[in-house]
Amino acid sequence: MNKELFDAIDGLEKAYGISPEYMYTKVEEAIVKACIKEYGGKNLAGQNSEPVVKVNIDPVKKDIKCYISKAVVAEVDDPVTQITVEEAKTYNKRMAVGKVLDIEVKTKNLRRISAGTAKSVIIQAIREGQKETSRREFENKQEEIITATVAKIHEDTGDIEVETGNGLLKLPVGEQIPGETYEIGQKIMIYFCKVDRRSGDSDIRISRSAAGLVKCLFKRDIPEIADGTIVIRNIAREAGSRTKISVLSADESVDAVGSCIGQHGTRIAGILAELGKEKIDVIAYNDDKAEYIKSALSPASVISVDMLEERTAHVVVAPEQLSLAIGVQGQNARLAAKLTGCKVDIKTE
Numbered sequence: 001m002n003k004e005l006f007d008a009i010d011g012l013e014k015a016y017g018i019s020p021e022y023m024y025t026k027v028e029e030a031i032v033k034a035c036i037k038e039y040g041g042k043n044l045a046g047q048n049s050e051p052v053v054k055v056n057i058d059p060v061k062k063d064i065k066c067y068i069s070k071a072v073v074a075e076v077d078d079p080v081t082q083i084t085v086e087e088a089k090t091y092n093k094r095m096a097v098g099k100v101l102d103i104e105v106k107t108k109n110l111r112r113i114s115a116g117t118a119k120s121v122i123i124q125a126i127r128e129g130q131k132e133t134s135r136r137e138f139e140n141k142q143e144e145i146i147t148a149t150v151a152k153i154h155e156d157t158g159d160i161e162v163e164t165g166n167g168l169l170k171l172p173v174g175e176q177i178p179g180e181t182y183e184i185g186q187k188i189m190i191y192f193c194k195v196d197r198r199s200g201d202s203d204i205r206i207s208r209s210a211a212g213l214v215k216c217l218f219k220r221d222i223p224e225i226a227d228g229t230i231v232i233r234n235i236a237r238e239a240g241s242r243t244k245i246s247v248l249s250a251d252e253s254v255d256a257v258g259s260c261i262g263q264h265g266t267r268i269a270g271i272l273a274e275l276g277k278e279k280i281d282v283i284a285y286n287d288d289k290a291e292y293i294k295s296a297l298s299p300a301s302v303i304s305v306d307m308l309e310e311r312t313a314h315v316v317v318a319p320e321q322l323s324l325a326i327g328v329q330g331q332n333a334r335l336a337a338k339l340t341g342c343k344v345d346i347k348t349e
Contacts, residue, residue, distance in 0.1 A: 036051060178209075
């Protein structure tokens with residue numbers, strides 16, 4: 001069994017990049033747990049007692065040895081963790097009270113324990129090892145996008161699983177674009193929000209509803225953004241419905257908004273196709289808050305903007321522009337406020 005186990009561990013390193021040292025640790029932990037369960041008992045007071053287990057793994061000799069350590073005493077109170085000096089001397093004549101005797105677990109018992117734990121340990125290690133490999137890979141992709149393939153759809157929760165080339169990742173329903181439907185084998189763009197090593201199973205967070213997805217799509221499709229000529233200043237997004245993005249050109253000869261949209265919308269077309277029915281308003285950023293808010297309320301036409309305080313604006317529009325400025329259920333005004341960081345109060349003339 002030992003040789004088979006070591007061969008399997010070597011195979012895991014080649015197939016999944018799981019280090020043998022990691023596997024040896026997991027095998028040791030599993031054998032210790034199995035031995036505690038096998039050799040545990042009760043002390044004279046009737047209380048549960050666990051044996052002290054030591055495991056030595058020798059990768060060179062492909063050998064595993066396991067020992068139960070017992071304290072040598074004059075009178076035994078706990079047969080699980082103690083042994084009389086007389087009995088200890090049958091193993092080692094030099095034993096005396098106060099010493100510790102390591103009793104090797106019989107070979108046939110160790111083989112049975114190893115066989116019983118190896119399969120579950122290896123399966124779990126594969127899962128954890130793949131997850132760690134993915135985590136390391138994805139740590140370099142934070143705030144980036146990649147193309148993934150829909151691999152599984154959970155009808156009960158609405159969550160889906162996507163294949164990234166480095167394992168499966170869950171895209172929760174809350175991170176999906178509302179109203180979007182998926183099919184097995186479908187290619188979609190996903191955004192890596194973060195890799196958090198402090199959390200549990202959800203430490204690799206991906207999204208299609210995050211504003212970062214839009215930012216990355218613009219960087220992918222607009223060369224001037226990719227090379228830094230145009231800078232994205234802010235994004236306000238309600239996924240599946242509307243996004244407002246403000247841009248600023250570092251070169252006065254480059255029209256930031258025009259470069260992002262393209263002639264007849266050719267440049268932004270690919271981004272819109274990726275986001276389905278979601279609309280995108282590209283806004284020119286302006287240090288003048290009043291002008292910035294006026295642009296942010298697009299497609300509505302604004303008559304005037306008065307800054308009552310640093311982050312409070314009184315906006316005047318024509319009566320026929322009021323509903324457009326506010327938007328359906330207040331969305332246009334809400335996104336404009338989020339984009340500019342100002343409270344926006346819209347009134348007619």
